Amino acid sequence: MALRFKNSYTRRKDDFVPIEDNKVKVYTCGPTVYNYQHIGNFRTFIWGDLLRRYLLYKGYDVTYVMNITDIDDKIIRDSQAKKMPRKEFIEGYVKAFKDDLDSLGLMRPDVQPYATDHIDGMVKMIQTLVEKGIAYEVDGNYYYKISAFKDYGKLANLDMGGLKHGARVASDEYEKDSVSDFALWKAWQESDGDIFWDTPIGKGRPGWHIECSVMSSEYLGNHFDIHTGGVDLMFPHHENEIAQSEGCSGEKSVNYWLHGEHLIVEGKKMSKSLGNFYTLRDILDKGFSGMVVRYLLISTYYRQQLNFTFDGLEAARSALERYNGFISNLESYAGADSDGSADAVIEKAKSGFEDALDDDLNISGALGAVFDFIRDINRLKAEGKLSAEERDKALETIKKFDTVLNFTYQTGASDDIDEAEIEALIQKRADAKKNKDFALADKIRTDLLETGIILEDSREGTKWKKKIG
Ligand code: AMP
Ligand code: ZN
Numbered sequence: 001m002a003l004r005f006k007n008s009y010t011r012r013k014d015d016f017v018p019i020e021d022n023k024v025k026v027y028t029c030g031p032t033v034y035n036y037q038h039i040g041n042f043r044t045f046i047w048g049d050l051l052r053r054y055l056l057y058k059g060y061d062v063t064y065v066m067n068i069t070d071i072d073d074k075i076i077r078d079s080q081a082k083k084m085p086r087k088e089f090i091e092g093y094v095k096a097f098k099d100d101l102d103s104l105g106l107m108r109p110d111v112q113p114y115a116t117d118h119i120d121g122m123v124k125m126i127q128t129l130v131e132k133g134i135a136y137e138v139d140g141n142y143y144y145k146i147s148a149f150k151d152y153g154k155l156a157n158l159d160m161g162g163l164k165h166g167a168r169v170a171s172d173e174y175e176k177d178s179v180s181d182f183a184l185w186k187a188w189q190e191s192d193g194d195i196f197w198d199t200p201i202g203k204g205r206p207g208w209h210i211e212c213s214v215m216s217s218e219y220l221g222n223h224f225d226i227h228t229g230g231v232d233l234m235f236p237h238h239e240n241e242i243a244q245s246e247g248c249s250g251e252k253s254v255n256y257w258l259h260g261e262h263l264i265v266e267g268k269k270m271s272k273s274l275g276n277f278y279t280l281r282d283i284l285d286k287g288f289s290g291m292v293v294r295y296l297l298i299s300t301y302y303r304q305q306l307n308f309t310f311d312g313l314e315a316a317r318s319a320l321e322r323y324n325g326f327i328s329n330l331e332s333y334a335g336a337d338s339d340g341s342a343d344a345v346i347e348k349a350k351s352g353f354e355d356a357l358d359d360d361l362n363i364s365g366a367l368g369a370v371f372d373f374i375r376d377i378n379r380l381k382a383e384g385k386l387s388a389e390e391r392d393k394a395l396e397t398i399k400k401f402d403t404v405l406n407f408t409y410q411t412g413a414s415d416d417i418d419e420a421e422i423e424a425l426i427q428k429r430a431d432a433k434k435n436k437d438f439a440l441a442d443k444i445r446t447d448l449l450e451t452g453i454i455l456e457d458s459r460e461g462t463k464w465k466k467k468i469g
Contacts (some may be wrong), residue, residue, distance in 0.1 A: 003058065003358045005226075006303060008234060008257040009155050013360060018225055019255065023061045025224035026052060027216040027254075029233055030066040030112065032208075033093040034074045038277035039293060039308065040263035040270035042104055044230040046294060047260050047302035047361065049106040051228065053404045054357050065219045066109040068094060070116050072208045073172050076195055086195050088449060095452040100280045103290030104297075105406045111219050115211040122206045122214045123199045125248050126184050134247045140187030140202045143168050146180070149243045153179070155257060156235035172208035174236060182240055183207040209240035213248070216241075222249040228258045232269070260302040270308060283313070291407060292317045298405070301364055319371075323407050326374045330395055333381060335388025342380055342390035346397050349373035353401055370401055422453055426462045429455075 003016040018024050028048045031037050037045075048066075055062045069075075070090045079089035101108060126142050129135035134148040146152045146163070153160045158179060167180035174182075187204040188196040196203050216224065222245065229238065238257065245253040262269045265276045283293055295316035300306040349369050356365025377394050380386040386394070402408050425444050432440040445455050448464070456463045 001355065001358055004360060005256050005258055006360045007255075008259045009254075011157075014256065016256065018060065019223060022059070023063070024055050024226065025220040026055075026062060026064045026226045026228065027212070027220055027224060028064070028066040028109070028227075029212055029229040029237065030068050030109075031093075031097050032069040032072055032074060033090045033097065034072075034078045035093060035272060036096055036279040036281065037100060038270055038272065038279050039283060039297065040277060041230075042100065042280060042293070043263040043297045043306060044228075044260050045101070045106060046104060046297045047363075048228050049406075050298055050302075050361060050363065050404065051226070051258070052107060053406065054361065057400070057404050063111070063220065064107075064109050065111045065113070065216065067212060067215045068097075068112060068114050069208065069211060070094070070114050071195070071205055071211075076192060076205075079195075080193060087446075088454075091446075091449045092452060092454075096281075100290075103280060103284070104294045105291060105409045113215050113219065115206070115215065118211070118214050118218060119197045119199065119206065121218055122185075122210045123201050125210060125214055125244065126201055128248050129184070129244065132247065135184055137201075138168070140204060141170070141183060142185035142201065143181040144184050144240065144243060144247075146182070146243060149247050151246065152243050153239065155242055156239045158235070158239070176235055179236075182209065182236060184210050184244070209237055210244055212237070213241050213244040213253075216253075217245060217249070222251045223253060223255075225254075226256045226258060227254040228260070231259045231261055234259050258302075261305045263297070263306050263308050265308050278308075286310075288313050288317065291409065292320060295320050295407060299363060299367060301360075301362055303360070319367075320407055322371070322374065326378065327395070327398060327408065330377070330381075330391060330398075333386070333391055335391050336381075336384040336386060338387035338390055339380075339383075339385040342377070342386055342394065345373065345376045345380070346393055349376075349397060349401075357404070366401075366404075370398070370405070373398070422448065422464050426455065426464065430462065 004013045005016055006012070007014045026048075028045070031041060052062055052064050071086070075086060075090060079086045082089060098108070126135055129144065130137070130142070135142050135144050147165060152158075156176065158176065160179070163179060168182070169178050169180045170183045170186065184207050185201060185204055186207060187202055192205065196205055216227070227238065242253055264270060268274055268276060270277045280290065280293060284290065292313055296312050297306070299316065299319075349372065352369025352372065353366045356362040356369060359365070377386065425448060429441045429444040432438070432444065448455060452466055453464050454466075456465065
C-alpha cells in the first residue's frame with residue numbers, strides 16, 4: 001500500500017502524491033515565543049519530526065519550514081509586563097526552544113524564519129487582498145472579508161449560514177461562534193508602546209494569521225504539499241491561512257492538512273492558560289532524559305489524544321532501555337551458525353514497520369514491529385541460530401529504523417558556557433564603546449543574547465547572566 005495521510009481538508013485518507021516529482025514541501029506552525037514551550041507543544045513538533053524523518057526514509061527530498069511567531073497579542077502583553085524590549089524578550093525563548101529541540105532529538109528545521117523579518121511581504125499580501133476587494137480598512141486596521149472567499153469554512157467544516165455580515169474580530173485567537181471578518185493588520189494604539197512598523201499601509205503590526213501565509217509562500221511557494229499543526233490551530237488560524245493565501249494567489253495552497261490531537265492532563269488539554277503544563281525543563285529536573293520524553297510523546301498515533309502521566313514516562317524509559325540494550329548486545333555478539341530464518345524475520349520487521357507508517361504514520365504499529373523484531377532476533381541469538389552476517393543485517397535494519405525513530409542520539413552539552421569567551425566579548429564591547437563604534441557594541445550584545453547571555457551595564461562595569469532558567 002502506498003503512503004497515505006488522513007487529510008483534515010478532505011476528511012479522508014488520501015494517497016500521498018507530491019506536487020513535484022520526489023520533492024516534498026512541509027510547513028509547520030512554529031512556537032509563539034512568549035514563554036517556554038510545554039511538552040504538549042512538543043508533542044506536535046515531535047510528530048512533525050516523525051513525518052519529516054519518514055519522508056526522508058522513503059527517499060523524498062524534504063524541505064521543512066517552521067516559523068517563529070515573534071509578534072502577536074501575547075508577546076506584546078507579556079514583554080510589556082516584564083518591561084523588556086520585544087526583541088530581547090523573545091530571544092531567550094527562541095534559544096530555549098532550539099535547545100529543547102536538540103534535547104528531544106528533533107532535526108532542526110531547514111528554514112526557521114522570524115515573522116518580523118517578513119513585514120514587507122505581509123504588507124504586500126494585504127495590499128493585494130485590498131486590490132482584489134477581499135480586504136478592507138477601518139481606521140487604519142485591515143480586515144479580511146470572509147464573505148468574499150467562497151471556500152471560507154471548508155477546513156473547519158463551519159456552517160456559514162448564520163454568518164453576521166460585517167462583524168469583525170480584532171484578537172488573534174477566537175472561538176467558532178465568533179466567526180467573522182478577522183484582522184490582517186492592527187493599527188498602532190497607545191497600549192502597543194514602541195511595538196509597531198511604519199509601512200505603506202500605516203503604522204501598526206500584523207495579525208497572527210497573515211504571518212504564516214506569507215512565510216509559507218515565501219519559502220515553499222503558493223502551492224505546497226503538507227501543512228501541519230495541532231488541532232487547536234485548525235480554526236481560526238489555518239482556516240484564515242487558506243483564505244489569505246488562496247484569496248491572494250488564486251491557487252490552491254496546501255494539498256494535505258495534518259492535525260495532531262492534544263497531549264492532555266486529567267482529561268484537559270495541556271495549556272499555558274489552564275496552568276496544567278510541564279515544560280521540558282520541569283521534566284528533565286525530575287530526572288527523565290529528553291529521549292524518554294521523546295519516546296513517550298512519539299509513541300501514540302498523532303491523531304489520538306495522549307494522556308500525560310509519570311507512569312507513562314517510566315514505561316517509556318523501560319522501552320528505551322530494551323531498545324538500546326538490544327543494539328549494544330547485538331553489537332558485541334560474536335555470531336553462531338545460521339539456521340536461515342533471520343532473513344524472514346528482517347523482512348517481516350521491515351514490512352511491518354513500513355506498512356504501519358505508510359498508514360498515516362501509525363507509530364504504534366511500527367513500534368510493535370520493532371519490538372517483535374527485537375524479540376525474534378534475541379530468540380535466534382539465544383538458540384545459537386544467528387550468524388555474524390545475519391547479525392550485521394539485523395543491526396543495519398534497526399539502524400535504518402532509527403533514522404526515523406531516533407532513540408539513540410547523544411544529547412549535546414548545549415548548556416555549556418565559556419565564561420572566558422564572554423568576558424573577552426564584554427571587554428571588546430567596552431573598547432568598541434570607547435571608540436564610539438556603537439554598532440559593533442550593539443552587535444556584540446545581540447549576538448550574546450542569541451546564545452542566551454544577557455548583559456547588564458552598571459557603574460561598576462558590565463555583568464552577564466544566563467537569560468532564563
Ligand atoms: P503555540 O506556541 O501556542 O502557537 O503552539 C505551538 C504548537 O503546539 C501548535 O501547533 C499547537 O497546536 C500545539 N499545541 C498546543 N497545546 C498542545 C497540546 N496540549 N498538545 C499537543 N499540541 C499542542
Ligand atoms: Zn501558523
